[in-house]
Amino acid sequence: MSQFLLNAALSGARDRAASLLDAEPLQRTFLAWMQPGLAVNRDWAGLASLLSDQLKAAGRSTQAVAALGFLVAAGQTDVAAEQAFGGGVEWVVGRRVVESATSQTLAHPLVLLGITVGTLAKGDASAWQMLKDWYAGLTDQFSAPRGETTPNWQSQLADFVQQWLALDMATMLCADQSNLTVLAMARHGLAKLELAGSDADATAASMLDTLLRQDFGDAEEAALCVTAYEYLAATCEHPRLRAPDLHDVALALARLQAAMRRWTWEDAPKVPGGSARRWHIDHEYHFQNLLTAVFTPLFADLKDEEWLSSLGPKKPRADLVVPSLKLVIEVKFWRANVSASAMVSQIAEDVGLYRKKGSPYLHIVPVIWDDAGRAEQHAYLVSGLDDLQGVVHPTIVSRPASMVHQTTQVASGKVRKSAARATK
Numbered sequence: 001m002s003q004f005l006l007n008a009a010l011s012g013a014r015d016r017a018a019s020l021l022d023a024e025p026l027q028r029t030f031l032a033w034m035q036p037g038l039a040v041n042r043d044w045a046g047l048a049s050l051l052s053d054q055l056k057a058a059g060r061s062t063q064a065v066a067a068l069g070f071l072v073a074a075g076q077t078d079v080a081a082e083q084a085f086g087g088g089v090e091w092v093v094g095r096r097v098v099e100s101a102t103s104q105t106l107a108h109p110l111v112l113l114g115i116t117v118g119t120l121a122k123g124d125a126s127a128w129q130m131l132k133d134w135y136a137g138l139t140d141q142f143s144a145p146r147g148e149t150t151p152n153w154q155s156q157l158a159d160f161v162q163q164w165l166a167l168d169m170a171t172m173l174c175a176d177q178s179n180l181t182v183l184a185m186a187r188h189g190l191a192k193l194e195l196a197g198s199d200a201d202a203t204a205a206s207m208l209d210t211l212l213r214q215d216f217g218d219a220e221e222a223a224l225c226v227t228a229y230e231y232l233a234a235t236c237e238h239p240r241l242r243a244p245d246l247h248d249v250a251l252a253l254a255r256l257q258a259a260m261r262r263w264t265w266e267d268a269p270k271v272p273g274g275s276a277r278r279w280h281i282d283h284e285y286h287f288q289n290l291l292t293a294v295f296t297p298l299f300a301d302l303k304d305e306e307w308l309s310s311l312g313p314k315k316p317r318a319d320l321v322v323p324s325l326k327l328v329i330e331v332k333f334w335r336a337n338v339s340a341s342a343m344v345s346q347i348a349e350d351v352g353l354y355r356k357k358g359s360p361y362l363h364i365v366p367v368i369w370d371d372a373g374r375a376e377q378h379a380y381l382v383s384g385l386d387d388l389q390g391v392v393h394p395t396i397v398s399r400p401a402s403m404v405h406q407t408t409q410v411a412s413g414k415v416r417k418s419a420a421r422a423t424k
Helices: 003-022 025-034 044-056 062-073 079-093 101-107 109-122 125-138 152-165 180-187 197-213 219-235 246-254 256-262 284-295 340-354 375-386 406-423
Strands: 303-307 317-322 327-334 363-370 395-398
Touching (some): 003 025, 003 197, 025 044, 025 062, 025 219, 044 062, 062 109, 079 125, 125 152, 152 219, 246 284, 246 327, 256 395, 284 327, 340 375
Parallel strands (some): 327 363, 363 395
Antiparallel strands (some): 317 327
């Protein structure tokens, strides 16, 4: 799968999950806990206060307790709201549950999950045991939702909460690696999985297929799917899950200048019997070799010296390309006798060739070796390149001060000798 398709699939799933922000408080707070990145810039403190007030009134509900529990687990409450949640849990477990609409409300997995994660987040061992004892006596009065019309994620979540509350630990060891809910719970530290080898590959492939199909029955399922993906991407070595993007290119380039600190340029052998080594960068091909060494470990589909389709009599050749990102890395050697404006003109011509009609490449990253160390001109040059259509993250690397040209060394040596003679 290309990074473009994966990003598009993730964006679609996140958009579907974010629709929960317009739903009832239980669904909204579930998203605030499950996907905090999608729930920023919301008045969660105001909602927590509103829910707290509801729990003090005669019309309090188990949904309000669960919703406040999600906010407690998400760290979106103050002491007063946590106390209100604790009182709400005591009210829930002290009720007599019978076969009724009330029992079916409690059976909803989001209600049970919200109460459970909120209680666990408070860190009160006695409250946690009280909840477990209550649920142990509750399971024979009703069953978790099942049926042809019941979404699969609800059944999975109900099973998880039921098994979780039956354990004497806060984290459940799970064997089912293909369970979407289990993977999402593992992201929050509530489940533990051991992904390795072919099992990990199968789980990754299944997750990618789910993302690509985008056939989520509910927005809650989309939120679970995104969270499950994040868990796999953080823990699984499957390359299609961990494919770098343009942001990763920028990160690698941002540290390239600092990496030159240990560039080999020796005045004397470093080891007895060895030879002094100097890794010259005298032209564009040397610099391209350096960049190839930097990016080959990051991108499995990196290609160098890639011939592109002709533009009339012109036959362009890109220095480095990453097809999965629709990216060309254009390598330039900025010599001392070349002006900044001439460098902009060169790259502008290359951009026109690489982004012609029908080209598979959309993004151009110019990486320039400044052989004269003109740091005072870098910002000026970068601002010009940023205005070119399709150019992203233009980067300039200066020749290190320790990396002195041989001709410069010879010339400076003559000057020193001449000055020494003049002082005698």
